[in-house]
Amino acid sequence: MLRQFWIAYLTITRKEIMRFTRIWVQTIFPPVVMVALYFIIFGNLIGQRIGQMDGMSYIDFIMPGLVMMSIITNSYANVVSSFYGAKYSRHIEEMQVAPVPNLVILLGFVTGGVARGISVGFAVTLVSLFFTEFSVHNSLIVLLVALLTSSLFSMAGLINAIFANSFDDISIVPTFVLTPLTYLGGIFYSIKLLPEIWQQVSLANPILYMVNSFRFGFRGTSDIDLATALLVILGFNAVLFIVSLFLLQRGVGIRQ
Amino acid sequence: MFALEIENLKKTYASGLQALRGIDLSVEQGDFFALLGPNGAGKSTCIGIISGLVNKTGGSVRIFGHSIDDQFLLAKSMLGSVPQEFNFNTFEPVEEIIINQAGYYGVPARVARQETERYLKQLGLWQHRRSQARRLSGGMKRRLMIARALVHKPRLLILDEPTAGVDIELRRSMWDFLETINQQGTTIILTTHYLEEAERMCRNVAIIDEGSIIQNSSMPALLQQLNSETFVLYLRHEIERVPELPSFDQIELLDRNSIEVEVPESLTINDLIGELESQHIVVQRMRNKVNRLEELFVKMTAKSDRSSFA
Numbered sequence: 001m002l003r004q005f006w007i008a009y010l011t012i013t014r015k016e017i018m019r020f021t022r023i024w025v026q027t028i029f030p031p032v033v034m035v036a037l038y039f040i041i042f043g044n045l046i047g048q049r050i051g052q053m054d055g056m057s058y059i060d061f062i063m064p065g066l067v068m069m070s071i072i073t074n075s076y077a078n079v080v081s082s083f084y085g086a087k088y089s090r091h092i093e094e095m096q097v098a099p100v101p102n103l104v105i106l107l108g109f110v111t112g113g114v115a116r117g118i119s120v121g122f123a124v125t126l127v128s129l130f131f132t133e134f135s136v137h138n139s140l141i142v143l144l145v146a147l148l149t150s151s152l153f154s155m156a157g158l159i160n161a162i163f164a165n166s167f168d169d170i171s172i173v174p175t176f177v178l179t180p181l182t183y184l185g186g187i188f189y190s191i192k193l194l195p196e197i198w199q200q201v202s203l204a205n206p207i208l209y210m211v212n213s214f215r216f217g218f219r220g221t222s223d224i225d226l227a228t229a230l231l232v233i234l235g236f237n238a239v240l241f242i243v244s245l246f247l248l249q250r251g252v253g254i255r256q
Numbered sequence: 257m258f259a260l261e262i263e264n265l266k267k268t269y270a271s272g273l274q275a276l277r278g279i280d281l282s283v284e285q286g287d288f289f290a291l292l293g294p295n296g297a298g299k300s301t302c303i304g305i306i307s308g309l310v311n312k313t314g315g316s317v318r319i320f321g322h323s324i325d326d327q328f329l330l331a332k333s334m335l336g337s338v339p340q341e342f343n344f345n346t347f348e349p350v351e352e353i354i355i356n357q358a359g360y361y362g363v364p365a366r367v368a369r370q371e372t373e374r375y376l377k378q379l380g381l382w383q384h385r386r387s388q389a390r391r392l393s394g395g396m397k398r399r400l401m402i403a404r405a406l407v408h409k410p411r412l413l414i415l416d417e418p419t420a421g422v423d424i425e426l427r428r429s430m431w432d433f434l435e436t437i438n439q440q441g442t443t444i445i446l447t448t449h450y451l452e453e454a455e456r457m458c459r460n461v462a463i464i465d466e467g468s469i470i471q472n473s474s475m476p477a478l479l480q481q482l483n484s485e486t487f488v489l490y491l492r493h494e495i496e497r498v499p500e501l502p503s504f505d506q507i508e509l510l511d512r513n514s515i516e517v518e519v520p521e522s523l524t525i526n527d528l529i530g531e532l533e534s535q536h537i538v539v540q541r542m543r544n545k546v547n548r549l550e551e552l553f554v555k556m557t558a559k560s561d562r563s564s565f566a
Binding site: 012 | 310311337408
């Protein structure tokens with residue numbers, strides 16, 4: 001039975017990876033171009049006037065955040081569009097009629113989202129080498145935070161897709177929730193620059209913990225205690241995992 | 257052993273629609289079984305529950321003795337289903353759709369490729385294996401869904417309108433294919449609006465209407481219930497009015513060269529021809545107005561509110 005589930009998991013994962021690699025011009029290339037523009041405008045042009053931030057050049061400061069932003073948006077976008085597409089054209093039924101446990105479906109889609117998030121993150125890191133020197137303070141932390149963040153946003157994308165009833169519904173959350181939280185998540189500034197009250201408000205933004213722990217992995221500095229940040233990310237992962245699995249078990253949005 | 261056992265199966269949708277009102281149904285292993293009913297009768301809901309696409313409200317379903325509630329993974333592994341509507345990713349190549357489906361059932365890649373090749377060749381799709389599914393014709397898409405449903409070698413195959421929109425030549429080749437699959441041991445449950453198809457292939461039949469089973473018997477036993485058949489007769493010479501045939505009271509003049517006559521069970525075609533000949537009317541050709549099962553089906557499920565489009 002375990003071998004059967006393993007084959008099913010590999011099939012879903014392979015299918016998901018094939019899906020985004022087949023259309024790499026739409027999935028991998030645009031975020032790389034966009035982040036390159038961020039590096040040119042905010043890093044090179046404006047960044048030189050800003051000077052140092054947290055004891056490093058501005059472009060070095062924003063680099064981990066920009067990579068993290070790519071990981072977040074792409075892991076989310078992969079699963080929300082893939083799962084909603086499968087629901088919309090009803091080929092999700094291929095998995096529903098087969099003896100595939102919901103846990104395997106969840107892991108397959110999440111692995112696909114993680115694969116795209118990490119692929120784009122890696123490509124963006126390569127682009128960053130044109131603008132900044134490559135240095136990693138703790139590669140284990142970089143890898144761990146990248147994996148946990150992409151899995152977290154893959155599950156968030158899945159939940160969005162489960163409740164979505166139209167293609168508009170899958171763009172509302174990224175536009176009105178994800179993008180503002182990402183921009184306010186400490187990618188472009190240290191929260192130490194904010195007034196005390198806004199520093200406290202910023203702590204309610206989960207993306208702040210991801211960006212800062214990721215920056216710690218690259219640069220060795222963070223506005224947030226690393227252990228706290230990792231606990232928050234793990235906690236969100238656990239909650240979204242339980243919610244996603246519960247929704248799949250209940251057949252919300254996919255079974256009448 | 258039963259391939260499928262359904263007891264007191266109920267489904268009420270969130271809208272309040274009672275699609276199934278507690279149906280009982282058993283299909284024996286190896287059977288070719290027809291599940292018939294008018295549109296909205298509950299057939300697709302029933303198939304949806306068996307396949308795991310619809311949540312039931314009550315009752316039980318067992319596939320080869322395995323409950324879809326407690327042993328759903330085992331039950332599902334024995335089932336292949338061909339739904340009424342196309343439900344594959346139309347942007348994927350044909351071959352990939354089938355190999356992936358095999359993967360969901362835990363079939364190793366090498367075996368999946370072999371089985372895919374086998375079924376694509378048998379169903380005449382091998383030359384289209386690398387085409388995106390959206391480029392296939394309607395008939396090819398139906399065959400693709402049959403190949404996909406068979407790739408893991410299910411013991412029970414459910415076909416929901418498998419020949420809808422398929423031309424007659426292709427439909428006949430699909431009948432031959434399904435009969436071969438059935439002879440090799442696969443139990444088949446078929447829903448169709450082509451009653452000729454059900455009459456030709458199925459040994460047993462259930463008719464479902466408004467969420468209840470109104471008939472469940474062998475096909476010959478069902479057809480014996482037909483107490484009359486209507487024939488269309490094509491005449492060699494033109495006639496002006498409806499001929500007077502003492503033994504037959506349901507006669508209609510369709511045009512000057514053809515009449516329609518209802519022949520009760522107590523009389524024979526010879527009786528009819530004899531009475532026509534006595535009036536010097538020569539019958540050139542004749543045919544059933546509709547096939548026998550269709551005639552019975554219409555009588556059993558006839559409802560005043562369905563008789564018009566209004």
